Amino acid sequence: xxxxxxxxxxxxxxxxxxxxxxxxxxxxxxxxxxxxxxxxxxxxxxxxxxxxxxxxxxxxxxxxxxxxxxxxxxxxxxxxxxxxxxxxxxxxxxxxxxxxxxxxxxxxxxxxxxxxxxxxxxxxxxxxxxxxxxxxxxxxxxxxxxxxxxxxxxxxxxxxxxxxxxxxxxxxxxxxxxxxxxxxxxxxxxxxxxxxxxxxxxxxxxxxxxxxxxxxxxxxxxxxxxxxxxxxxxxxxxxxxxxxxxxxxxx
Amino acid sequence: xxxxxxxxxxxxxxxxxxxxxxxxxxxxxxxxxxxxxxxxxxxxxxxxxxxxxxxxxxxxxxxxxxxxxxxxxxxxxxxxxxxxxxxxxxxxxxxxxxxxxxxxxxxxxxxxxxxxxxxxxxxxxxxxxxxxxxxxxxxx
Numbered sequence: 318x319x320x321x322x323x324x325x326x327x328x329x330x331x332x333x334x335x336x337x338x339x340x341x342x343x344x345x346x347x348x349x350x351x352x353x354x355x356x357x358x359x360x361x362x363x364x365x366x367x368x369x370x371x372x373x374x375x376x377x378x379x380x381x382x383x384x385x386x387x388x389x390x391x392x393x394x395x396x397x398x399x400x401x402x403x404x405x406x407x408x409x410x411x412x413x414x415x416x417x418x419x420x421x422x423x424x425x426x427x428x429x430x431x432x433x434x435x436x437x438x439x440x441x442x443x444x445x446x447x448x449x450x451x452x453x454x455x456x457x458x459x460x461x462x463x464x465x466x467x468x469x470x471x472x473x474x475x476x477x478x479x480x481x482x483x484x485x486x487x488x489x490x491x492x493x494x495x496x497x498x499x500x501x502x503x504x505x506x507x508x509x510x511x512x513x514x515x516x517x518x519x520x521x522x523x524x525x526x527x528x529x530x531x532x533x534x535x536x537x538x539x540x541x542x543x544x545x546x547x548x549x550x551x552x553x554x555x556x557x558x559x560x561x562x563x564x565x566x567x568x
Numbered sequence: 569x570x571x572x573x574x575x576x577x578x579x580x581x582x583x584x585x586x587x588x589x590x591x592x593x594x595x596x597x598x599x600x601x602x603x604x605x606x607x608x609x610x611x612x613x614x615x616x617x618x619x620x621x622x623x624x625x626x627x628x629x630x631x632x633x634x635x636x637x638x639x640x641x642x643x644x645x646x647x648x649x650x651x652x653x654x655x656x657x658x659x660x661x662x663x664x665x666x667x668x669x670x671x672x673x674x675x676x677x678x679x680x681x682x683x684x685x686x687x688x689x690x691x692x693x694x695x696x697x698x699x700x701x702x703x704x705x706x707x708x
Contacts, residue, residue, distance in 0.1 A: 327639070346648035397679060430680060452690065456675045501690075517686050 329479050331358035333404050334414040337369045340388075343421055345376045353414065357477060358401025361442070362394060363432040364475060373419055381421065382487055385428055389417045393428040397441050406509055441470050446470065449488055449503035452519070458489055497529065498522030506540055518542060608643050608655055619644060623688040628658065630659060630671075630702035634660045640696075645685025649678050657669050657699055671700045 332355040339349040352372045356365060364383075368437055369386050371496050382415050387394040394417065408415050424431070432438065445469075450459035459467075463480050472484025492499055499522055506516040609622075622642040629635045636659060644651065653668045662668065671677050672691050688697040700706065 397681075441679060444676045444678065448672070448678070451673050451675055456673060461673070514681065514683065514688075518689050 320561075325431045325483065326479060327343040327484075329359055331401060333357060333358060333400065336414040337366075337373075337418065339373050339388075340418050342382045343377065345420075346378060347376050349373055356400045356404075356415075358399065359405070360395055360400055360474060360477075361398075361438055362400060362403070363396040363453050364398075364435065364438050369419065373421070376544040377421065383421055384424050384431065384433070386420050388420060389416070393425045394523050395429060396432050396438075399428055401506060406507055408451045413545070419432055435475075439475075441473060442474065443467060446489070453489070453499035455500060458491075462488070498526070502530075503536070504535065506536075508540075596604055602628065608641050608647065608652075610638050610641060623685060623692065623697060625652075625688075626696050626698045628700045629702055630700050630706045632706070633668075633701060633703045643668060643684050645683060645688070647684050647686075648680060649682050649684065650680035650698075652684060653680070653701075662703075666703060669702050671672065671702070672697075675707055677705075677707070 335354050335356045337352040337354065339345065339351075341348075350372075352369050354366070354369060361425065363509050366387075368383070374382055387396070389403075392407060394403055394407075404415055447456065447459050462485070469481060470485045472478070473480075473485070476527075501524050502520050504520065506515065506518075507514075516539055520530070520535055524530060524534075622644055625641050625643050627636055627639050635655065638658065649670055653670060656662075656670075657664070657666065659667055669677055672687055678687060684697065692698060
């Protein structure tokens with residue numbers, strides 16, 4: 318784990334330069350300037366955009382404001398997907414900054430979950446962590462932790478505190494010496510070429526004859542329709558807590 | 569007819585009318601081959617598994633949440649957790665504003681847009697996915 322510290326830091330501190338523009342049909346009392354922000358790849362839109370919200374609400378009347386939501390080129394952005402995943406899936410081939418449109422009306426019920434408070438984001442995040450640990454350790458590690466440890470994981474993410482986060486997360490990344498890895502690898506594969514939300518299946522890190530599985534083995538097994546490896550690229554999006562999320566994109 | 573009522577229950581939210589919940593649905597009286605449009609049907613002899621469209625779900629109540637008369641259901645893989653929540657709420661005659669939480673492994677609450685098929689693949693055992701449901705947050 319210590320060898321990977323540089324990689325972990327690079328992933329954690331990844332940023333996407335973003336330009337937020339208010340939707341043209343929103344009613345404003347004066348012109349709304351765009352708002353620029355560096356978004357953390359590992360976080361969630363509704364967790365890091367308080368300043369964006371305040372900026373635009375300053376030029377709007379209270380009665381014209383309801384729940385904020387974000388859209389990129391007509392696609393509502395799911396706040397419960399990590400920011401880096403959203404960008405890589407939808408906008409990675411476009412020039413920077415990432416241009417996101419901000420809405421305060423007409424919430425798209427069919428496309429987005431509501432996010433009435435930070436508690437909802439925390440609950441979603443912790444559920445992901447628990448689901449990942451169910452796969453890695455049959456939930457033993459996460460269940461043995463105290464409530465304050467869970468809280469520390471969340472606060473680490475919320476406050477962008479790498480050390481605070483990994484002090485707890487490292488325990489979720491350990492496995493007994495006699496094993497060669499987790500029980501199952503927690504992963505999700507997102508593809509731009511399909512309507513399916515993502516691929517998630519059981520996959521052991523070690524084969525029956527003791528060979529360590531590679532990423533290529535995983536892809537061959539769960540995503541056989543993918544074209545030859547040299548024709549696709551993928552990004553491993555942060556083992557946030559260990560839902561290893563990576564997605565494929567076809568060149 | 570019970571089947572038709574089950575079908576209308578399972579239309580996507582945008583088109584679903586306020587449907588009647590079947591008064592009595594039980595495995596014993598269910599027909600052998602439910603219509604393919606019914607995304608949720610009582611668990612019967614319909615084969616479930618990898619290549620089949622439906623998976624078996626066993627619903628267990630937590631705390632003082634009302635217990636469903638029919639606990640075992642065959643559900644289409646692409647049905648979401650939100651769809652299942654809506655279905656259980658209608659079946660238990662809960663009002664729309666009442667919350668319902670669903671848990672896997674008595675440990676995590678999957679996202680409302682998660683598909684039951686994926687959960688079955690990863691967390692099913694003995695040919696079924698056990699889900700606990702509760703009107704309050706049971707496992708945080």
